[in-house]
Amino acid sequence: MTAIAVAINAGNKASEKEFLVLTELLMSQLLKLDSIDAEGEAKLQRKAEVVLMILGCKVEVFIIFLSFLYFMQSHVLFTYT
Numbered sequence: 001m002t003a004i005a006v007a008i009n010a011g012n013k014a015s016e017k018e019f020l021v022l023t024e025l026l027m028s029q030l031l032k033l034d035s036i037d038a039e040g041e042a043k044l045q046r047k048a049e050v051v052l053m054i055l056g057c058k059v060e061v062f063i064i065f066l067s068f069l070y071f072m073q074s075h076v077l078f079t080y081t
Contacts, residue, residue, distance in 0.1 A: 004066075008073050019070045023063060030059045 004014045004022070033056045 005069055008069055013073055014069075016070075019066060022066055026059050026063050026066070030056055030063075033059065 004018060007014055033052055
């Protein structure tokens with residue numbers, strides 16, 4: 001994903017397929033995180049739940065960032081003259 005961000009900042013374009021593939025990969029990771037069950041003592045279980053929640057949030061942030069990059073590549077919001 002960093003490579004796409006660098007390429008877009010350099011003025012290059014990434015293909016729509018690259019965005020779709022990365023989004024699908026991130027979504028599948030998010031689904032895997034959601035399916036993990038934390039077991040054990042209450043304290044350990046709560047800690048595992050918090051870790052999973054943080055990881056899930058990070059994946060969601062990556063998906064949002066990827067969507068933003070796609071939008072920025074597809075639209076010229078403004079230009080300075």
